[in-house]
Amino acid sequence: MAVKRFEDLLVWQKSQDFAVVIYNDFKILKDYSFKDQISRASVSISNNIAEGFDRRTNPNFIRFLYIVISSTSEVRSMLYLADRLNYLESENAKKRIEKSNEISRMLYGLIQSMK
Known part of the structure; x- marks a missing residue:
């Protein structure tokens, strides 16, 4: 059954x-530019999935999914930095990094299934 x-x-x-x-991890962080950047990048992941899906063509959706992968990588890069800056406990940073990798793998799988 196709996803509707x-x-x-x-x-x-x-x-x-x-x-x-x-959002919850960084809600009290005083480095507002860092918090803003990682928050916006994390929100753009699901937003671009939604926007691309509603373009209604596979090539357009796939284009958006590659943008989503880039946003996921941006968040992952910032999580490494958050760990190094002690904005996040190392164990939590590792869990978030793994979650971002899981999302990236799912995105690549979705792209492959649509080709």
Whole structure:
């Protein structure tokens, strides 16, 4: 059965959960530019999945999914930096990095299934 709504995509659901975790991790951080950047990048993951899905063509959706992969990489890079700057405990940073890798793998799998 074909997916009819972006809300039914597991990768979108996981991306929404991921953004909530990122927001909560950094909500009291005083480095406002860092917090703003990682928050915006994490939100753009699920938003671009939704926007690309509703373009209604595979080539457009795939283009958006590659943008999503870039946003996921941006968040992952910032998580490494958050660990080095002690903005996040190392164990939590590792868990978030693994979650971002999981989302990236799901995105690549979705792209391959659409080609």
